[in-house]
Amino acid sequence: MFTINENYLKLPGSYLFSNIAKKVAAYQEQHPEKEIIRLGIGDVTQPLAPAIITALHKAVDEMGNAETFHGYAPDLGYEFLRKAIAENDFKARGCQVEADEIFVSDGAKCDSGNIQEILGLDNKIAVCDPVYPVYVDTNVMAGRTGAYNKERENFDGVIYMPCTAENQFVPEFPEEVPDVIYLCFPNNPTGAAATKEQLQGWVDYANKNGALIIFDAAYEAYITQKELPHSIYECDGARTCAIELRSFSKNAGFTGVRLGYTVVPKDLKCGEVSLHSLWARRHGTKYNGAPYIVQRAGEAVYSPEGKAQLAEQVNYYLKNAHTILEGLANAGYTVSGGVNAPYVWLKTPGNMSSWEFFDTLLSEAGVVGTPGSGFGACGEGYFRLSAFGSYENTIKAIERITKM
Numbered sequence: 001m002f003t004i005n006e007n008y009l010k011l012p013g014s015y016l017f018s019n020i021a022k023k024v025a026a027y028q029e030q031h032p033e034k035e036i037i038r039l040g041i042g043d044v045t046q047p048l049a050p051a052i053i054t055a056l057h058k059a060v061d062e063m064g065n066a067e068t069f070h071g072y073a074p075d076l077g078y079e080f081l082r083k084a085i086a087e088n089d090f091k092a093r094g095c096q097v098e099a100d101e102i103f104v105s106d107g108a109k110c111d112s113g114n115i116q117e118i119l120g121l122d123n124k125i126a127v128c129d130p131v132y133p134v135y136v137d138t139n140v141m142a143g144r145t146g147a148y149n150k151e152r153e154n155f156d157g158v159i160y161m162p163c164t165a166e167n168q169f170v171p172e173f174p175e176e177v178p179d180v181i182y183l184c185f186p187n188n189p190t191g192a193a194a195t196k197e198q199l200q201g202w203v204d205y206a207n208k209n210g211a212l213i214i215f216d217a218a219y220e221a222y223i224t225q226k227e228l229p230h231s232i233y234e235c236d237g238a239r240t241c242a243i244e245l246r247s248f249s250k251n252a253g254f255t256g257v258r259l260g261y262t263v264v265p266k267d268l269k270c271g272e273v274s275l276h277s278l279w280a281r282r283h284g285t286k287y288n289g290a291p292y293i294v295q296r297a298g299e300a301v302y303s304p305e306g307k308a309q310l311a312e313q314v315n316y317y318l319k320n321a322h323t324i325l326e327g328l329a330n331a332g333y334t335v336s337g338g339v340n341a342p343y344v345w346l347k348t349p350g351n352m353s354s355w356e357f358f359d360t361l362l363s364e365a366g367v368v369g370t371p372g373s374g375f376g377a378c379g380e381g382y383f384r385l386s387a388f389g390s391y392e393n394t395i396k397a398i399e400r401i402t403k404m
């Protein structure tokens, strides 16, 4: 008789977004006349930029012609895209990352979930609290954690690193030394960005302790403060301790197109074993490559027109973030994030719990956000508002919230 992977049973139900959807549906049913504004989403809303659409059309036409048709893509990605990535995302910022250290994929969610497969089950992981849930849940599925602890509302056997107002939402080194450290900057959900010194501190810490950093830079395009690092490879020594995850979702609106990549430097080793070789083996065995059409669209992200149009798109969302940040600050809210990230992280007023504030915001302003407690215990008493809506709706939402 077959058995199941019992680690899956440790996972509590997907409480956060299903609970939000249920509450919003119930409210809308009771108040069909009310217009609800959704600032809870992490999905983009602007259409694909013209340069991307042109590249997509061209690639589709190529697929309809025997001479230019493309079948299976190379499983690590097409050379034209890997070269464009290495040149633009890394060499242009002074980082030593070669095209053959880039593994093209269908997005950072899959990569951030899959990367743990090449690591031993005895590794102890450390994550920020609050956290993008994929890092934890995929380690739970693999059996790298203990049971869910209902009292603490997190998993035994995981090192949670509190990200609080006191440390400006950038974690301190934990008491217990982890084997694998997940870091995400600019951060989802807090919107905090790490400085070069902070990131260098983590790189030095990892190299000293033989730890691996998995650095998620899905939101790097939103960095506005010039001195902040976009890549962990801007830090000395990162090539021997860090893997970096990137996504085309938030910088280019590819959430429905699907494209991302992972950088595994050839200098990254566990004893004599190269992680680059392991990830190449894994990729080659389990993945047949992102579609040609999509990789051509990805290449267009780095064309002069693509760059200009996407900078405009990112600025559109950043303007929303600024509207939220300034509007709420003027109304007396304690707010952070929103300057180098498309998320604003606010302290709930009057010591309300995250869910109490969710209910209040929905019933009094008809605005939906995301309760901070859904991202971890340290998110309790906080709330995330997203800048990915339309400008008109963002203005309207802030007007309503500030009148509450």
Ligand SMILES: Cc1ncc(COP(=O)(O)O)c(C=O)c1O
Residues within 6 Å of the ligand: 042, 106, 107, 108, 109, 110, 112, 132, 184, 188, 216, 218, 246, 247, 248, 249, 255, 259, 260
């Ligand atoms: C921190 C973080 N990493 C990765 C992703 C997923 O990116 P992708 O769309 O490339 O799978 C998200 C999406 O919201 C995210 O917030």
